[in-house]
Amino acid sequence: MTISRSVSLGQRRRYRWINIGLVMGSALLCTLLLPMRLPGMVLFGVAPSWLLMWLVAWSVQRSGVEGAIVGFILGLVHDGLTGYFPTHTLGLTLVGFLTARIQKQRFIQEDFVSVAIIVFGMTVIAQTIMALQITAYHLVSSTSPYPGVPAIWLQHQRIALSSAILSSLWAPAIYYPLSRWWAHYEQIMAPPSN
Numbered sequence: 001m002t003i004s005r006s007v008s009l010g011q012r013r014r015y016r017w018i019n020i021g022l023v024m025g026s027a028l029l030c031t032l033l034l035p036m037r038l039p040g041m042v043l044f045g046v047a048p049s050w051l052l053m054w055l056v057a058w059s060v061q062r063s064g065v066e067g068a069i070v071g072f073i074l075g076l077v078h079d080g081l082t083g084y085f086p087t088h089t090l091g092l093t094l095v096g097f098l099t100a101r102i103q104k105q106r107f108i109q110e111d112f113v114s115v116a117i118i119v120f121g122m123t124v125i126a127q128t129i130m131a132l133q134i135t136a137y138h139l140v141s142s143t144s145p146y147p148g149v150p151a152i153w154l155q156h157q158r159i160a161l162s163s164a165i166l167s168s169l170w171a172p173a174i175y176y177p178l179s180r181w182w183a184h185y186e187q188i189m190a191p192p193s194n
Helices: 009-033 050-059 064-082 089-104 112-140 149-189
Strands: none
Touching: 009 050, 009 064, 009 149, 050 064, 050 089, 050 112, 050 149, 064 089, 089 112, 112 149
């Protein structure tokens, strides 16, 4: 038996503004967590990828284009905090798109374990794109400040694995409250059934 909720136009507007505030507030919180190195959140000097976790939580129930657009925006925000090279926009745009495509094709069901697996894989992909950018710059530029190619990829392995482990462990803390809110929001905003 489905419960039909009669929601007025004023309540819909209020819920829409609450949703906008929650989306922007949670993304801002993840942005503020990026530079923090709290106990239990660092492995070999590498912290979780908070914006990537938020992006996966967002993209799981969205289209590929929406995931890519939000990934691009979050990449610009991340670049604004860390510097423009290597850029995070390429990796996060691809992560947003791929996460949405994985879920649309229903390869993986939507629960904590599958979201943690998605975050693990997407973190490795995003870090690999960063390493590819650094490698390309090192090969093209004679005045590259980066170490040699073997050292870049050894460091990439350590960073990608550490970040992927931490991000996948912390992903449910971001995913669960957001997915619960969005499910409630969609239920409220759905047109009433006859």
